[in-house]
Amino acid sequence: MTTVITRIPPSPTGRFHIGTARTALFNYLFARHNNGRIVFRSEDTDKTRSKKEYEDEIINGLHWLGITWDEFSRQSEHTSRHRALLEKLINEGKAYISKEQSKNDSSKTVEIVRLKNPGKEITFNDIVRGDITFDTTELGDFVIARSLDDALYHFAVVVDDMDAGVTHVIRGEDGISNTPRQILIQEALGAKRPAYAHLPLILDEKRAKLSKRSGATSVMDYRDEGFLPEAIVNYLALLGWNPGGDREDFSLTELVDVFSLDNVQKGGASWNRDKLLSVNQRWMRKLSDTEYLVNIKNISPNINSFDETLLTKTVPLLKERARTFSEALDMLSGELACIFTPPKPEHDILISKEPDNARGATQRHLETLISKIDSLPNEAPADIIKTTIMPYADKEGRGEVLWPLRYALSGQKRSPDPFTLIEILGKDESVKRINTSLAILVNNE
RNA sequence: GGCCCUAUCGUCUAAUGGCUAGGACAUCGCCCUCUCACGGCGGUAAUCGGGGUUCGACUCCCCGUAGGGUCACCA
Numbered sequence: 001m002t003t004v005i006t007r008i009p010p011s012p013t014g015r016f017h018i019g020t021a022r023t024a025l026f027n028y029l030f031a032r033h034n035n036g037r038i039v040f041r042s043e044d045t046d047k048t049r050s051k052k053e054y055e056d057e058i059i060n061g062l063h064w065l066g067i068t069w070d071e072f073s074r075q076s077e078h079t080s081r082h083r084a085l086l087e088k089l090i091n092e093g094k095a096y097i098s099k100e101q102s103k104n105d106s107s108k109t110v111e112i113v114r115l116k117n118p119g120k121e122i123t124f125n126d127i128v129r130g131d132i133t134f135d136t137t138e139l140g141d142f143v144i145a146r147s148l149d150d151a152l153y154h155f156a157v158v159v160d161d162m163d164a165g166v167t168h169v170i171r172g173e174d175g176i177s178n179t180p181r182q183i184l185i186q187e188a189l190g191a192k193r194p195a196y197a198h199l200p201l202i203l204d205e206k207r208a209k210l211s212k213r214s215g216a217t218s219v220m221d222y223r224d225e226g227f228l229p230e231a232i233v234n235y236l237a238l239l240g241w242n243p244g245g246d247r248e249d250f251s252l253t254e255l256v257d258v259f260s261l262d263n264v265q266k267g268g269a270s271w272n273r274d275k276l277l278s279v280n281q282r283w284m285r286k287l288s289d290t291e292y293l294v295n296i297k298n299i300s301p302n303i304n305s306f307d308e309t310l311l312t313k314t315v316p317l318l319k320e321r322a323r324t325f326s327e328a329l330d331m332l333s334g335e336l337a338c339i340f341t342p343p344k345p346e347h348d349i350l351i352s353k354e355p356d357n358a359r360g361a362t363q364r365h366l367e368t369l370i371s372k373i374d375s376l377p378n379e380a381p382a383d384i385i386k387t388t389i390m391p392y393a394d395k396e397g398r399g400e401v402l403w404p405l406r407y408a409l410s411g412q413k414r415s416p417d418p419f420t421l422i423e424i425l426g427k428d429e430s431v432k433r434i435n436t437s438l439a440i441l442v443n444n445e
Numbered sequence: 446g447g448c449c450c451u452a453u454c455g456u457c458u459a460a461u462g463g464c465u466a467g468g469a470c471a472u473c474g475c476c477c478u479c480u481c482a483c484g485g486c487g488g489u490a491a492u493c494g495g496g497g498u499u500c501g502a503c504u505c506c507c508c509g510u511a512g513g514g515u516c517a518c519c520a
Contacts, residue, residue: 009520011519013519013520044520045519045520048519049520100518102518103517103518126450129450132450133449134449135448138447139516142517143518145518150518152517152518152520154520173449173450173513174513176450176514176515177449177450177514178515178520200450200513201513203512238458240457242457242459246458246468248469248470266450266451266452267452267512268450268451268512268513268514269456270456270457272457274456275456275457275469275470278470317482317483319483321483335481398479399479399480400479403479403480405479406480407479407480412481414481415481415482416481
């Protein structure tokens, strides 16, 4: 039994794309599940488009997701090896140098290298799809290098995979049509054919291949928006694969345990932000309150302007509402802002629910509530507060008591329930706020 | 257009010849409830079409249809 070796070969010509992350993830899961090795190779042979910053982003992003590898290399470091094999093929008559007019600059003549195509049918087995057959004659003598020192992608990949001992090529479905040409190169080189698995593509809402035009396609955008790496991994793994049951909640290590290429889907899967949001919320809720706050701080350092104690008490409310950390951040200055900033209640809203004798009744309720809150022990939890207040509310009418109370505390038509608010704000601040509303009632007389 | 791949609720999917076709997200309704959110319960919703094979097809075969991918001196 030979060791499984997979590869993660991103080209650093753009940001860390979701598709790159998904392919990397499946290579990672398959290799780790089989106690194999993973080779990371930066496919940087396009000198004009490759950028170090992209490579850094991809590496950082992969690590952020928890994806690791055992070997690191850059394709550009292998040019002498490529040249040697190119020369070998030419000497053996399997490839030849061809003087042609440059396609990029028609005034120039260049010496490119073409593979002598035996022109036969190639059938390869795809783990996901079964046998796939191509007639390679239509490919002709295709170009494998711009020059002896400048191999093209197909040639470089085949050589590098061969040298790294790659046993399984797991990549996107868009690689299917590249496969016969790569096999032709392998055969010319006498390389062993690896196993292939072509993953279904991730599609956008319009069911086209996910591209820059499809919206946020960089994993880093999701990180910056406050998504958890665990959620991205969990969601990505289930796009085009599933272990066969109803379970949907998987950490990276759990995925390694159950992963298999056998149950990879064949059809493309479309990206669904709503589903991702719900997966993310599930993972956010698993965090401790402290971890939760750290994550909010990571996306917005100026959260420090909020009172730390109040912030900590607010986390449970955020957990039940926010699906991303940026949503949580928005809530702190939106629907939960009343916790941090004393409200400015309006007279008419305070009593708007009351029919007649409204003002007098509301005033009486609020005064009663103040004395009840005063009688509470310090740091009383919401359920104690509730049992203290509810009998009175039930007697006088819940809406007539609870609405002014909650509105006095929050100044908002929509807010968390009054008991929770009192718990978070504390006795003193709560009474203070109710008194403010009382004053508004009286002054409007 | 040539070649290749694919086809179960709106979306992600389960069911690999034998069930009222299951789950999740979304959606709708009810309950909880002063509001919001959470939560609980329930509903709507799918095997692309036509032929075979078979006692029996979501499942196997063929033909259509539709969608996608790929056709570089990019990777």
